[in-house]
Amino acid sequence: MTYFSALNKYKNNDYIKYMEEYASNHKVPILKEEGLDLLVSIIKMNNVKNILEIGTAIGYSSSVFALINKDIRIDTIERDELMYQEALKNINALGLESQINIIFEDALNVDLSTLKLDQYDLIFIDAAKSQYTNFFTKFEVKLRKGGIIFSDNLLFHGLVENASGKESRNLNQMLRKIRAYNEWLSNNEAYDTTFLRIGDGIAISIKK
Numbered sequence: 164m165t166y167f168s169a170l171n172k173y174k175n176n177d178y179i180k181y182m183e184e185y186a187s188n189h190k191v192p193i194l195k196e197e198g199l200d201l202l203v204s205i206i207k208m209n210n211v212k213n214i215l216e217i218g219t220a221i222g223y224s225s226s227v228f229a230l231i232n233k234d235i236r237i238d239t240i241e242r243d244e245l246m247y248q249e250a251l252k253n254i255n256a257l258g259l260e261s262q263i264n265i266i267f268e269d270a271l272n273v274d275l276s277t278l279k280l281d282q283y284d285l286i287f288i289d290a291a292k293s294q295y296t297n298f299f300t301k302f303e304v305k306l307r308k309g310g311i312i313f314s315d316n317l318l319f320h321g322l323v324e325n326a327s328g329k330e331s332r333n334l335n336q337m338l339r340k341i342r343a344y345n346e347w348l349s350n351n352e353a354y355d356t357t358f359l360r361i362g363d364g365i366a367i368s369i370k371k
C-alpha cells in the first residue's frame with residue numbers, strides 16, 4: 164500500500180489487511196488500490212446504497228463497500244466454489260451478512276428475479292473479461308436511471324493498447340473481446356461513458 168492510499172481510513176481495518184495478504188499469497192486477483200479508492204469515492208459522492216457486483220472472489224471489494232456505510236446493500240455473484248466459501252467466511256468474520264448477499268452461480272445463468280434488490284445504483288463488473296458485453300446487457304435492466312456501471316481491467320495489463328505480437332491465441336481472443344467491449348461502450352448512446360487510465364483501465368458509464 165502506498166503512503167497516500169494508506170491515509171484512507173478504511174484501509175486500517177485489520178481484517179481487510181488480512182484479506183489483501185491472503186489475495187496476494189494465493190494469487191487471487193482483487194481490485195487494485197487506485198480502482199478501489201476511486202470506486203469508494205464514487206459510492207460516497209453519489210450516495211450509492213444498492214450495489215450489484217459480478218465477480219466476488221474472496222469478498223474483498225464487497226466488504227470494503229459495505230464498511231463505508233451500514234445502509235449499503237450488495238448482491239454479489241461468484242461461480243467458483245472455493246472463492247464463494249472463502250467469501251462467505253470473510254463476510255461472516257466481518258459481521259457483514261446482513262449487508263452482503265453472495266449468489267453462488269455463473270452470472271450469465273442467474274435468474275434476475277432471484278436477485279435480492281430490485282434496482283441498483285451501481286453495477287461493478289469484475290468477472291471473466293471476455294464476457295463483459297454479455298454481463299452489461301444482461302444486468303443493465305436492473306440499473307436505475309442515473310446509475311453507474313463500473314468496468315475494470317479494460318487495458319488488461321496494457322496489452323489491449325500495446326500487444327507485443329507474441330501473445331497466445333487465447334490471449335489474443337480475449338484482447339479482441341475487451342477491445343470490442345470498449346468500442347461498444349464508447350458508442351453506446353444510452354450511457355455516458357468516461358474511460359480512465361487508472362489502475363488497469365476503468366470505464367465509468369452513467370445511464371441516461
Ligand SMILES: C[S@@+](CC[C@H](N)C(=O)[O-])C[C@H]1O[C@@H](n2cnc3c(N)ncnc32)[C@H](O)[C@@H]1O
Binds near residue numbers: 218221242
Ligand atoms: C477479479 S476477481 C473479483 C475480485 C473482487 N471483485 C474484488 O475486487 O475483491 C473475478 C472473480 O469473478 C469470478 N467469475 C468469473 N466469471 C464469472 C461468471 N461468469 N460468473 C460469476 N463469477 C465469475 C471468478 O471466479 C473470480 O473469482
